[in-house]
Amino acid sequence: MYQQIIIDHYKNPHHRGLFDPFDSEVHHVNPTCGDEVTMRLRLDGGEVAEIGWVGEGCSISQASTSMMTDLVAGKSIAEALELNARFLQLMKSQGQAEAELSEADLDSLDDAIAFEGVSKYPARVKCALLGWMAMKGALAQATAAAGAPIGDDPAVADSTSPVNSTRSAEGETS
Amino acid sequence: MSFDVEAVRKDFPILTRTVHGHPLVYLDSANTAQKPQVVIDAMSNFLAEHNSNVARAVHTLGSEATTAFEGARDKVAAFLNAPSRNEVIFTKNISEALNLVAYSLSNAATFPGAERFRIGPGDEIVATEMEHHSNLVPWQLLAQRTGATFRYIPIDDSGRLVDDEIDKVINERTKIVAFVHQSNALGTVNPVARIVARAKQVGALTILDAAQSAPHRKIDVQALGTDFVAFTGHKLYGPSGIGVLWGRYELLEVMPPFLGGGEMIETVSMDATTFATPPHRFEAGTPPIAEAVGLGAAVDYVTALGMENIEDHERFITGYALDKLNHLEGVTVIGPRDNVERGAAISFTVEGVHPHDVAQLLDEQGIAVRAGHHCARPVCVHYGIPATTRASFALYTTTAEIDTFIDALTNVVKAFA
Numbered sequence: 001m002y003q004q005i006i007i008d009h010y011k012n013p014h015h016r017g018l019f020d021p022f023d024s025e026v027h028h029v030n031p032t033c034g035d036e037v038t039m040r041l042r043l044d045g046g047e048v049a050e051i052g053w054v055g056e057g058c059s060i061s062q063a064s065t066s067m068m069t070d071l072v073a074g075k076s077i078a079e080a081l082e083l084n085a086r087f088l089q090l091m092k093s094q095g096q097a098e099a100e101l102s103e104a105d106l107d108s109l110d111d112a113i114a115f116e117g118v119s120k121y122p123a124r125v126k127c128a129l130l131g132w133m134a135m136k137g138a139l140a141q142a143t144a145a146a147g148a149p150i151g152d153d154p155a156v157a158d159s160t161s162p163v164n165s166t167r168s169a170e171g172e173t174s
Numbered sequence: 175m176s177f178d179v180e181a182v183r184k185d186f187p188i189l190t191r192t193v194h195g196h197p198l199v200y201l202d203s204a205n206t207a208q209k210p211q212v213v214i215d216a217m218s219n220f221l222a223e224h225n226s227n228v229a230r231a232v233h234t235l236g237s238e239a240t241t242a243f244e245g246a247r248d249k250v251a252a253f254l255n256a257p258s259r260n261e262v263i264f265t266k267n268i269s270e271a272l273n274l275v276a277y278s279l280s281n282a283a284t285f286p287g288a289e290r291f292r293i294g295p296g297d298e299i300v301a302t303e304m305e306h307h308s309n310l311v312p313w314q315l316l317a318q319r320t321g322a323t324f325r326y327i328p329i330d331d332s333g334r335l336v337d338d339e340i341d342k343v344i345n346e347r348t349k350i351v352a353f354v355h356q357s358n359a360l361g362t363v364n365p366v367a368r369i370v371a372r373a374k375q376v377g378a379l380t381i382l383d384a385a386q387s388a389p390h391r392k393i394d395v396q397a398l399g400t401d402f403v404a405f406t407g408h409k410l411y412g413p414s415g416i417g418v419l420w421g422r423y424e425l426l427e428v429m430p431p432f433l434g435g436g437e438m439i440e441t442v443s444m445d446a447t448t449f450a451t452p453p454h455r456f457e458a459g460t461p462p463i464a465e466a467v468g469l470g471a472a473v474d475y476v477t478a479l480g481m482e483n484i485e486d487h488e489r490f491i492t493g494y495a496l497d498k499l500n501h502l503e504g505v506t507v508i509g510p511r512d513n514v515e516r517g518a519a520i521s522f523t524v525e526g527v528h529p530h531d532v533a534q535l536l537d538e539q540g541i542a543v544r545a546g547h548h549c550a551r552p553v554c555v556h557y558g559i560p561a562t563t564r565a566s567f568a569l570y571t572t573t574a575e576i577d578t579f580i581d582a583l584t585n586v587v588k589a590f591a
Contacts, residue, residue, distance in 0.1 A: 002535065007590060011526070033530055033546060034560045056560055058528035059590075124534065 001117040001124075002059070009111075010059035015069035019052045024141035028134040030126055035061040037131055041138040043146065048072050048080055051135065058127055060118055065131025067112045077139060084132050087112060091128055095120040177483040183570045185210040185475075196540030199575045204358055204386060204519040204566030205544050206408045209472075213412055216471035217464045228463055229437060229454075243463050246470030247453070253473045254403065254420050255394040261426065263419040263453040264461050268385045269308040271404035271419035272352070274432040274456055275381055276312040279350070280319045285430035295321035298347045300378070302327045302335055302364070303556060304357040307549045309383040313352055322349065329556060333360040333509035340372055348378040355387035356517040359550035359562070360509030361492075363387070363517055370399045379425075385409055389568070390488055390517050392481040395420050407465065411568075412472035416465035419456070426452035433458040476569070484569045488518040491567045491576065495520055498580045504587040508562050519566035521548070524583070527590045529563040535589065539582040 018025075022040040029036045035057030042050040051069045055062055068087070072080040086105050090113070093100040097116045106113055115128045183189050186208045191198050200208060220242055226235035228243045251259040265271040282291035293299070299313045303326050317324040327343045328336050344351055351373040356363045366382065373380045380400040384393055388405035395403050402421045408414040421429075431438055431449055435458030440448040449455045476484060493513040499505055504525040510516040524532050529545035536543055544564045547554045554561060565579060 001538070002531070002589065011590075035530075058530035058534075060531070062528075121534070124530075127530070 001121065003114045003117070005111050005114045006059055006063040009063035009066040013062060013066040015052050015066065015073065016054060017052050018054055019050055022050070023145055024138045026134050026137040026141060028130055028137065030057070030061070030130055033058070033127070035127060035130055037061070037065055037134050039065075039131070039134040039138050041135070041142050043077070043142050047074060047076050048139075049074075051138075053131065053134070055131075057130070058124075060115070060124055060127040061130045064112070064115060064128040065134070067110070067114075068131045068135055071110060071112060072135060077143065080135065080139060083108065084136055087115075087132055088129070090116060091119045091125050093119050177479070177487045177569075179487060179570065179572055182479065183572075185212070186570055187211055187214070189570060193540040193542070194538055199539075199541040199578050201565040201567065201571070201575070201579060202542045202544050203389070203568035203571075204409070204564065206414065207389060207411045207568055208570070209413070209468075210411055210475050212475050213468050213471045217413060217468040220464050220467045225464070227460055239463060242467050242470075243461070246466040246473075249470040249473045250418055253393070253477060254418075255396055256420055257396065258423050260452050261395075261420050261423050263421070263426075263456045264466055265404075265417040265419055265456075266415055266462060267408075267417040268383065268404045268406040269312075269417075271406075271417050272309055272381065272383065273312045274419055275402055275421070276316040277432045278429045278456075280316055281430035281432070283320070287428055288430050291429060293320045293322045293349050296347060297322040297349045298325050298345070299323070299350045300325050300327065300344055300348050300352070302353050303329045303552050304333070304335070304360055304362060304550060305352070305354055305552075306358050306383065306385065307551070308385075309352055309354055309381075310552070313350065316350075323347075327353070329360075329362075329553070331557075332511075333357070333362050334515075335362075335364060337365075337368075340369060344369070344372045344376060344378065346376050348373070348376050350381065351378050352381040352383070354383040354385075356384075356390070356519075357509070357550070357553070358386045358519060359521055359548040359553040359564070361516040361519045361521065362510055363515040365515075366398050366400070374399075386517060386519065389476070389484075391485045401425055407469040407472065410469070410472050411475060412469040413465045415462045416469050418469075421452075423452065426456070429455075431455055431458070435459045437461075479569065487569060488567055488571070489513065491571050491573065492516070492518045492520070494573050495565065495567070495576045495579075498576065502580065502583065502587070504591075505583065508557055508559070518568070518571075519564055521562040521564045523559055523562055524587060524590075527586060529561040531590075532563045532583070532586055535586045536579070536582050539578070541579050541582055543579075 018040050022042050025040045027038045037055035039053040051073050071083050118124050118128045188208050224238040226239040228240045247259050247262050251262045279291050282288035299317050299322050301313050314324050325343050327339050330336050370380050381402040382400040384403050384405040389410045404419050407416040438455050438458040440450050499507050506523050508521040533543050533545035546561050
């Protein structure tokens with residue numbers, strides 16, 4: 001589960017920091033474990049011109065956020081959402097990514113493929129998704145502010161969708 | 175040797191299993207303890223042979239079930255050295271026990287004869303900064319419902335209550351002092367006598383959360399001197415779903431009910447209802463019967479081993495682990511670092527590694543620890559940390575297990591170095 005690439009991103013995260021001006025800012029939290037991320041995003045010509053974040057949490061949540069920003073920076077809104085959909089698929093694969101995703105899809109996720117191992121641990125999947133959920137939220141907010149539709153992914157605006165459940169309560173209590 | 179840990183381990187079937195190919199090292203007993211075979215057998219035997227509802231059925235099974243259920247109450251009363259079995263109230267857990275007291279006190283606002291329990295604006299309710307949320311939130315809510323002021327005794331950086339503050343925070347306006355015997359997040363054991371003396375001076379009711387102490391040391395409610403003591407079954411090697419509230423009879427007999435329903439009444443008409451005497455007044459509805467039987471078996475089990483022997487063994491294990499953790503580079507113990515007035519739970523942080531990663535990496539080696547804020551978030555806030563990792567010990571913990579844990583933790587530090 002803890003591949004070196006994950007530990008590297010955890011210790012030296014990419015796109016860390018909050019810039020100004022920005023189109024949207026979101027704050028996502030996993031209340032059960034306290035992981036959090038604040039993310040800013042700026043769009044330019046339908047592309048993710050700039051994405052930056054600060055956060056606190058486990059190596060899985062922080063490294064995943066770092067790799068996500070590498071992947072979506074400079075991409076179109078549609079491409080960013082497509083990557084998000086593929087990463088979700090990866091995290092739902094329960095360690096069977098090769099059976100669930102095409103080779104091209106796996107390649108497109110680049111380093112983030114390292115999280116395949118996390119997909120075998122249901123309690124940790126939400127950690128890996130934290131940054132991606134924040135990105136999706138930030139994209140939705142930025143495009144809503146710009147008055148433009150955000151592509152044809154209905155889940156984006158659907159806050160009840162399970163994929164957008166970084167605030168869901170599960171795991172430890174006592 | 176009076177206490178043979180290898181022998182007692184054979185009483186716990188789960189301790190023979192493996193996790194990820196490694197023998198289970200269960201260091202999460204402060205979260206919930208494992209169950210000895212006698213508890214499992216007592217529950218399954220009750221369900222297989224004697225199951226019935228209690229306190230109503232005329233038939234044989236009903237009588238057997240009632241005897242078993244009330245027998246468990248006798249065992250708990252003896253375990254606590256309670257003056258009367260009628261002071262032992264079964265609840266579903268400790269949260270319900272504490273809420274029972276808090277809601278009964280706010281119900282006093284309109285309940286005839288309960289004037290002495292009324293709380294309102296100008297009155298103060300005191301807790302401590304190290305409380306578990308279950309002994310914090312009910313009192314915050316009680317303050318909200320009644321207009322009283324919620325206050326707390328702060329902790330210092332060594333994880334102990336600030337002694338000077340005890341006499342200041344508890345004052346003539348204080349009506350309730352609710353505090354934890356042993357902190358689940360820090361391991362600190364609080365000075366009960368000191369706090370009770372001050373509370374009595376100002377005429378405040380005292381409520382002791384014994385969730386983390388009851389499994390580890392003798393709880394004598396008469397010696398402790400508080401008005402209420404609450405503990406939960408599943409941390410005491412019993413099942414989940416059963417907790418206990420002990421309270422002084424002279425208080426319980428005039429306190430308003432919390433939950434209304436079956437079994438808690440004396441007589442009911444469509445115009446008015448009168449209520450049963452304690453403990454039944456506070457046990458509305460069908461109680462957790464098999465769970466009470468299981469708790470009774472657990473109480474018998476620890477009593478036969480001897481609470482003093484259990485305490486001695488765990489103090490030895492805690493000292494052994496503390497010594498190693500205090501000397502492990504990159505590891506910082508959060509809470510008392512000496513083995514004085516502290517219990518068998520040690521919280522720590524690992525530099526540069528998040529507690530969830532620590533716990534996950536230890537799990538890969540078959541070692542179960544807890545990571546998080548331990549439902550005592552104000553403690554983490556005090557230390558400016560998001561969470562800790564906690565290793566907690568029980569009567570079945572061995573020094574070999576501590577060695578395995580320390581070796582694995584050393585590898586965690588290396589993996590992230």
